[in-house]
Amino acid sequence: MDNKTRRESTFAHKKQMEAPLTWEAPPYCEIIDLKENYYEEVLRLIKHHYLKEDPMCRSVNLLKDHESKQQYLDLIKIWMKDSTSLIAISKSSGRVIGTIIARINSLLDKTNTYSRVQIFQGKALELIMSLKSALVLQADAYSLFEVDKYLRIYILCVHPSYENNDLGAELLFSSYQVAMSLQLVAIAGIFTSAKNQKTASRVGFKKVTEIKYSTWIVNEEIVFNNSGIGNYSAAFMGKITPDENCQEEILESRRRFWEQEEENKKKHKTKNRNNCGNFLYVTTFHRKTDFFSSDYVLSGMTPPKHFRCDAIQ
Template sequence: MSRRLRIEEEKAKQLKDELQEEEDKIKLQQERIFGPLVWRRLQNGIKIQDLQELYFEKAIDLVLSAFVQEDVLFRNTKFKDDSASIKSFTSRLIYKLNDRASIIAIDDDNDGFVAGVLILNPVQKCDFGRVYSRTMLVEGEAYRGITDFMNYINRKVDVFQQCNCDIYLRYYLLCIHPEYRGRRLGYQMMMVGLDIARHLNIPIAMGVFNSYSLQKLARKIGIDQTLFEYQYVKWADRNGGLVFCDPGAGNYTCNVMVGVVPPPPEPEAPPEPEKKEPKGKSTRADKKKAKSKK
């Protein structure tokens, strides 16, 4: 191979490497722009980030496998045995997730395992209509019974009027994987919900909390005003039979609760540098004493 040809090949290789490097930079920038926003990193290796479409299926699987087994409404209506209800509920979840306000907890130390899901929905006064909730196609006897109850609860409260706001952030559904409970992950995700509300300039947070544990958690983060409370023993079917026969220990009511989104916490002040006392001039005698000690 001639020297000239070798130089041309080296130039071509260098140009190819430069183009590849430029493409890698552009790809990295796109990933930063369109990648999920990580809201919080916990010490146990879990990160809380935006729930993007990539994780929709895993999030729904977690809700269907864990949430519906334990939630008061779903557990008491035999939802898990009604395939039509499951299909209808899944469609509703996908609709809610498309609001792009929900978050997901991922365990980086466990191959990206989905540890929790919090579905959030900004609700604007101009777009709000109770008609949608009542007329949206609901299939399955079990899910129809759940939506009838929730529609009754929602009709009892006008958050916009009672809180004097044009928009609020609704905590729609919180689900933590059983293996990750007892680590305050639910609390951390609920707190991130307030961060999202601040990010979206939403002044009010709201939720329909149907268990004592969720009500307690809501109060802990500042969603502590109860606008409406309904006792489960009052809800009966068409024949007058009790629907919620086993709400669980402490779960006596379903509460509509709201709270004002607080301002962000002030950053901690940096520690003040230690003041060092100025050293006096040492005499010859001091130097001799220091030398003798050595």
């Protein structure tokens, strides 16, 4: 092998090593490891959606506290470098539509972020981290799972356009694939909204402990008093990862689910002209409700007031 061929081979090997791993994903997206070239796009997604919509961030007006906002984003960027985070990329647009920021927490690691609340600058961030620190201590995950390290989820963020596509659940599922690949027997995280708590429950996470927002009082004031409808607590949730014997069975079940979903879409999605003026009547099957829903597209008229969707028999 001459020098030129050797260099080309070395370069190709390096590129292959640097390429992100691809995880099992639904047909509309790819789920891959988060690499540095996506950091800025992921930070924008988090800034525009997570920091804006998260119950704790919203309650303390974190986006209006420039010092807190910037330090939180800097902290998230540090978490990203642990190479255990994931992103979902839309196959149609190529844009990042979701992310899960995770890192390994070790009992021997004395630099645990939430044990150093006092180093944070910015009042809003300090208020958030103080509650999360209390939750971590309360949960005592190392004793609970009888481990010296586990995969910790720090942020789960999905673009609003994909919240009804179970993308949050898909990212969580892929994260415990990551945990299994790293031979970690447990995965856990703090979920601050009812929506994310429900999503975590659906993929097998159990609530270990929680703190009600109404009970977190500083200087005789409830700190998180604007958490939004239905968001009553921050919860530490976790689960034991499946053993190797179960892993392939779970993946195969997941693939069959996606295949069935695609078949349902092809079978039930029809487009035809209805008798209601110029409406284009679209019937689409929704797996969550097992109902047909009707959308009226671009007509300049309003849809009929009385329309009943028939359940699938």
